[in-house]
Amino acid sequence: MNWYVVYTKPKWEKKIADRLNAIGVHTYCPMIIRERQWSDRKKKISVPLFNSYIFVELEDKERNRVFEVPGVVRYLFWLGKPAIVKNFEIEAIQNWLSAPETYNLELDDWKKGDTIVLESGPFVNHSAIIKEVKQNHYLLILESLGCVLRITKNEL
Template structure:
């Protein structure tokens, strides 16, 4: 008799309550669920001081690597809201896209492209940055940051120089 195939885990995008990304990611890790909360360091300025603050790259979202049949486990935590859906199914992110996102953040590949060379309205092929079949449009750019609209996902990603 042939044993049934093992269920394979996939990366999914999980919406979180506002400002709960890191907390939920840590809680899910404690539950044995692999998570990734991409973040970047920004310099925030108050009236009396400046401080480096780690902020999520995808606000109110984290990536979870979980089997299809176990997706409901994340809702045992109060900060989990719902999964991102695409064409009526939970949106899956490939492992290659997750690894490319990690390397892009760690290696600062985006900064090497030169923010000053980008212009609003310019179309970018995001496959060079590790996003498969995703095109982006530059929405805003200055010397310190760039906002890119990921058209297939309908989401804006903000990159800042640290």
Template sequence: MPWYALYTEPRHEKKVSERLEKLGVEVYCPLVTQIKQWSDRKKKVEVPLLPSYVFVNVEEAQRDIVFQVSGVVRYLYWLGKPAVVRNAEIVSLQKWLHDTVVTSFEVTGIEVGSVYTIETGPFSGLEGTVSKVDKNQMEIILEQLGFKVILKK
């Protein structure tokens, strides 16, 4: 079965995921933990990696079942058809989110516009174009996956 990207109402990703699971739909909502600062405290919260998007694994004939859930807006389309996300891309995303993240690095000899091949980690072997290099940050665009990775020191 193919994976499809669903567009949800803002801040409804977790609720949509829970409701779709209750319907028996295989769903993946990538979450990351962030520390949020309020005036009186700090708290760790899980927020969606891709705001307003969840991935569902359903047969093409049963795609309409997702619209039984409130919070679902539409499928993401590519060239007039619902965009299919390859299983390998979902697995890479899951692996990336569960692997250890390197928090210390030094950017030397890398320039904007150069092609950089990732040598280790969940994205190993993927090539990306460097879009920004600062003293404390480097941005790499991974065109194969359709997103930008930001490495901060």
């Protein structure tokens, strides 16, 4: 079975994921906690990590089942075919979201261009290239995930 990305109506991600699960389609809708400000109070709410997107795991021949649920717009396509997300990418998102917010890091004398392996945090065991060393932060390139990670020194 493959993981596919489904585009949904705005703000319908949780509702669609629940309805797809009810008809037997395995879904993953990564959620994060955000603090929102109202005129009279602040409140922490759970919001989707990716607006208008959820992940579904199903066989290729069953892909049309998602359209049984109102609010599903279409699949996300890559090079003319429905985009397939690898299992390790889903696991990386899950690990990142389940990781604690603070980490213990030991700093060596890193220089621009050095390649390191991260020893803690959500990207543990991923190699990174030091792109920038400033007085208050480091910029790391995580090539395996295709992203840039900024570590501020006051968080260390």
